[in-house]
Amino acid sequence: ISEIRHRGSSGINAEYGPTQIHRCTNIKHLDLSRCRISEIPDSISCLKKLDYLCLSNNRIQRIPEGMCDLKLVEIDLNQNEVAVIPSAFTKNESLRVLRLDYNSITIAGIPNEILADTTISTLSLEGNPLDVRKFREMAGYDKYLERYAATKRKCD
Secondary structure: OOOOOEEOHHHOOOOOOHHHHHHOOOOOEEEOOOOOOOOOOHHHHHOOOOOEEEOOOOOOOOOOHHHHHOOOOEEEOOOOOOOOOOHHHHHOOOOOEEEOOOOOOOHHHOOHHHHHOOOOOEEEOOOOOOOHHHHHOOOOHHHHHHHHHHHHHHHO
16 A cells, blocks of 8 residues: 555545555545545644645644645645634745635634745635735735746746
């Protein structure tokens, strides 16, 4: 099982469920969407080669600080119940995309450091109960917008 490099939720069964995923030591892409998870399994923090993690359409309320230490490039937590983005994501110099559409995030749940002091160039927050005008007025938004625009220019 240590040779698995990609695993989707359709391939997770009782024997190798979310709590046993740490056994897939070389995994790079992990999709645990629609698994009815209410907490991010601690075992994910053992997956040092993981660069993409999808946990969308679950019941997750909190992002553990330990997950911020992973060298993830993209995290998809769309359609969960997350209310706060951990400021510890500033330690992750690999993270470029953080998807948190349709969660419970308000302005109070977005630390200024996430906008000013990270490598995140795509912070997706559609469908959250936040005031977009106040979001755009947050300290660090201008730095985030520069990273976002630079990424869009590269894609054009």
